Amino acid sequence: MAKTLAQFTITPDAQGDYTLHLEDEDGETLEYSASYEQLDLIVEAIEEQLDSDEEDALGVDEDADETPEEE
Numbered sequence: 668m669a670k671t672l673a674q675f676t677i678t679p680d681a682q683g684d685y686t687l688h689l690e691d692e693d694g695e696t697l698e699y700s701a702s703y704e705q706l707d708l709i710v711e712a713i714e715e716q717l718d719s720d721e722e723d724a725l726g727v728d729e730d731a732d733e734t735p736e737e738e
Contacts, residue, residue, distance in 0.1 A: 670695075677706070 670691040678686050685706055687699040701709075 670693070673690045673692050673694075675690065676688045678688075680686055680700070683703070685701050685703070687701055688696055689699070690696045
């Protein structure tokens with residue numbers, strides 16, 4: 668079963684990479700090192716997922732901007 672994310676931080680290190688601290692609801696913290704490129708890929712994946720979910724959640728219809736044909 669997946670744990671619930673409680674909070675996270677991202678801090679740069681002296682070598683030009685970043686350290687991600689992910690804390691769950693029980694206070695357990697995992698630490699990961701990531702490059703700029705890896706963080707950029709994470710951001711892109713999150714944006715794609717949120718964009719997809721936003722359309723579903725809001726009931727966005729891609730044809731909504733089109734005006735109905737007049738008879």
